[in-house]
Every structure is written in C-alpha cells, then in structure tokens.
Amino acid sequence: MRVICYTRGDLKRALLLCGIVGTWLVAINQGSELAAGRLTDLLYIRIALDYSTPFAVSSLTGVMRNWGEKNP
Numbered sequence: 001m002r003v004i005c006y007t008r009g010d011l012k013r014a015l016l017l018c019g020i021v022g023t024w025l026v027a028i029n030q031g032s033e034l035a036a037g038r039l040t041d042l043l044y045i046r047i048a049l050d051y052s053t054p055f056a057v058s059s060l061t062g063v064m065r066n067w068g069e070k071n072p
Contacts (some may be wrong), residue, residue, distance in 0.1 A: 010062030
C-alpha cells in the first residue's frame with residue numbers, strides 16, 4: 001500500500017519559503033500597484049497567488065521526496 005506522507009518539517013519549510021519567495025514575487029509583480037496605493041480585488045487575488053505558488057511547489061516537493069523514501 002502506498003501512503004503519501006506530509007510531515008511537520010515539510011509544512012515549516014513550505015511556510016518559510018512561502019514567506020520569503022512570496023514577498024519577493026509580490027515586490028516584483030505588484031510593487032508598483034502597491035506603491036501607488038491602487039488596491040483592488042484583483043490585486044488581492046494576485047498577491048494571494050504570489051504566496052500560494054511557492055507554498056504549493058515546496059509542499060509538492062516534500063510529498064514527492066517522502067513518496068520516494070517510502071516507496072523505492
């Protein structure tokens with residue numbers, strides 16, 4: 001039986017990377033809009049996506065690594 005395992009360490013790593021990379025992406029992608037004070041609903045969605053993308057990538061990497069360790 002194959003079980004996908006997501007550990008507390010994976011979650012911590014994903015949250016750390018989400019904070020660092022997400023902030024960098026927001027600065028690059030939405031920096032001018034934020035500096036100009038143009039806060040719209042679409043901007044909030046874009047910011048959420050900027051943070052959720054590195055979280056998802058890091059989480060998936062952790063799951064794939066754990067999958068390989070448990071199922072050689």
